[in-house]
Amino acid sequence: MNADLQRLIELEKIDREALRLTEEVASLPRRVAAIEAKLAEHKAAVEQAKARVKSNEASRRQNEAEIKAFQEKIAKYRSQSSSVKTNDEYRALMHEVEFAEKQISGCEDKILELMIGLENEEKALKVAEAELKTEAADVEKEKSEARVRTAEDEKLLAGLKGKRDELRAGVDYSALAHYDRVMRQRKSALAEARDQKCMACFVMVRPQIWQEIRTNEQIITCNSCGRILFFDPASEPAAPEPAKKKSKARAAEVETEAQQPEQESTPTQ
Ligand SMILES: [Zn+2]
16 A cells, blocks of 8 residues: 555544544533533522521511510400400400400411421422532532543543654655645545545546555545545455446546536445
8 A cells, every 4th residue: 555545544543533532622621511500500409498498487486476476465455454444445455355366376377387388398408408419429520530531531632643743754745735635624534435436425436546546556536525535445345346338427427527526426336
């Protein structure tokens, strides 16, 4: 095989791996940020549950204070009732006592309701706290995994850079420039040629070119997508060659319509 072609095949593998690692390194802080946002939601849920328990307790204290105040009023009305002069005054006081008792009963109902509510609110708080604890542990685990992965990826990237520099130094300048240009534009710079087609854009190559590609002795680029073509004997189909006439006709078509690769993706077999 052509030495430059061999090096470019290896270089592309390294570049693709480096790209994957670089993207992974960039994605890790985003993943950590996403799980931290989830953690913040759990923290907020705990705070809300705590606030509900607190407000329940405050309502209960308020109702208890109201009961105490009404009880004091009742005691006052009863002591006043022994010194009233008329039946009307006495009835008015008793009416006040009755009203205060009704208020106390209402407060007691409310307290019972609050106590039942408190049980549920405390349960909800416990659930929220347990979820927060689990989530916090998960976040720590994810963070430390992200740190380890980032360090590993960066180490791998440093190793790849050395190999990459070495390979690039050995490739012919114009072949390398072509490789870089196609890599930039298409994210891959090489394509396997199989069944007389570029396997990246599926446009056919002329039979004569195909014979040259099969030797892997030259840098040959796809007329349609610009990728450097190579032949892998392992991909050679066991079936006999397709009808020569038809292939030639297709190849000729392709040659004239190389600017519209989409129209040339129909397989010929
Ligand atoms: Zn192509």
